[in-house]
Amino acid sequence: MYPEEFRYTKEHEWVTVSGDIATIGITDYAQKELGDIVYVDLPRVGDAVVAGKTMGSVESVKAISDIYSPVTGEVVEVNATLAEAPETVNRDPHGEAWLVKVKLADPEEINRLLSAAEYQSYIEATQR
């Protein structure tokens, strides 16, 4: 369910790193909890994001939820297709519906995040 090569936050974001570029999205658990997603508000290319701080929001028919950046760095790419098709987040949260790509200020930062197994037990614990 939760890809092994990803890292996770307790706020239900995932991140995967290639070189010094981190790709960020929200987890399958998050999209299920939110329900039908109707709008995704993302930072712009060039914006600075800080680990643990708000970088955007995701809106469903029943709630709006902040997206917290798992890492610190500069936004280098934004998934523009989500503006027209926010429902992609419900369909493929770990793949097609990535949100932003960030050039990492500190590639070591990612090691502080949860592993797939840790995230899995975290959400199981919260559901209990």
Add this chain to the structure above:
Amino acid sequence: MRYLPHSDDERRQMLAACGLESEADLYRQLPPEVRLARPLELGPGLSEYEILDYFRARAAENITGYPSFLGAGVYSHYRPVLVDVVLSRGEFLTSYTPYQAEISQGTLTTIFEFQTLMCQLTGMEVANASVYDGSTAVPEAALMAMRLTRRERVVAARTLHPEYRQVLRTYGRSQGVEIEEFGYHPELGSADLDELAGKVDDRTAAVILQRPNFFGVIEPVREAAEIAHRRGALLVVIFSEAVSLGLLAPPVEADIVAGELQSFAISPSYGGPFAGVIATKERFVRQLPGRLVGQTTDAAGNRAFCLTLSTREQHIRREKATSNICTNQNLIALAATVFMTVYGRRGLRELAEQNLAKAHYLAGRLPRRFAGPFFNEFVARSPAAPPEEINRRLLERRILGGLPLGRYYPELADCLLLCATEMSRKQDMDAVAEVFSDR
């Protein structure tokens, strides 16, 4: 939805549930020194007739029914009888916020009609369900432009209503808005576009321009839009005289159009309550503050209306809402809706034409200060007597004069802002001209 007050029995039940004897027990925890220990000092009871008599006598001390040439943001227009007939219906007068669409279709339908009419008049694609008034619509529009552009500077025309500029500064102080002003052309009375071009830079979120401006002059919206857009800023067009929208081309070059609806059957009432509105392009709707009603279909496939995009609003979004200051003015906006419906497209144009014709008749008989094109307001120079003296002489003739401009524009201390509407009679306008030419 109707508002029904609690019965005595319901009050007793609620008190019993709380374990209290009387309503006074609710205030038991207040320290005695802040509580009034004696009854209020009220006179002896009066009969209903005596009370009516007293207030009739007070009301008779007011000056009423004098012809007025005072505009400056609050205009003397006819209020069709139908407006109060609709407004006084309990379904509207005492209705609650239409959160529950299934029992609020009437209210929601009127709001949807309001938004639709405002879009038609302003040339915008989406309008909110109203805000407090024109003055508060200005900072809301400025803050909206700041969120959209992620910039913090606004450049406002000195020809924007001086009180609107004050409200902009009041909001701006606590919201980190950097406000700069640009002047007007000394002969035309319209915005000085060269000065504007010099003040718009890459930090400018919005250029704010009023049309017609405070002097009644029609501002060049297209040219101002070009200046703003060249540097990535938005153009906010403000109106304080909504009747002008019946005649002037919609300011489609603007990114946000906001204004005051008092002219649409809202009585002056010492300055309020009024209703304002903010309209914009659909791509900016996420940053539009205030309530929005949308069209949808119910479970049976019928056309229906409901509040929409509520996640912008404070009851959902809390501190991150597009505004925590605004609210809508449903009943007042309904007056504007009924007004627009009574007049209709052609009627509103005719009304605007009458305003234009009468103001131009009056202006033709007076020394005009500015040469720019104007709608139903204009600035007259009074070389012979101070503007306050002109007003005093007019009052002697049972006529309310205009606004002496020195209070807001020291350089125009010899000038009076005058307004003529469909209500202005020829004999009164001729009287104004006579008073001006008296030595």
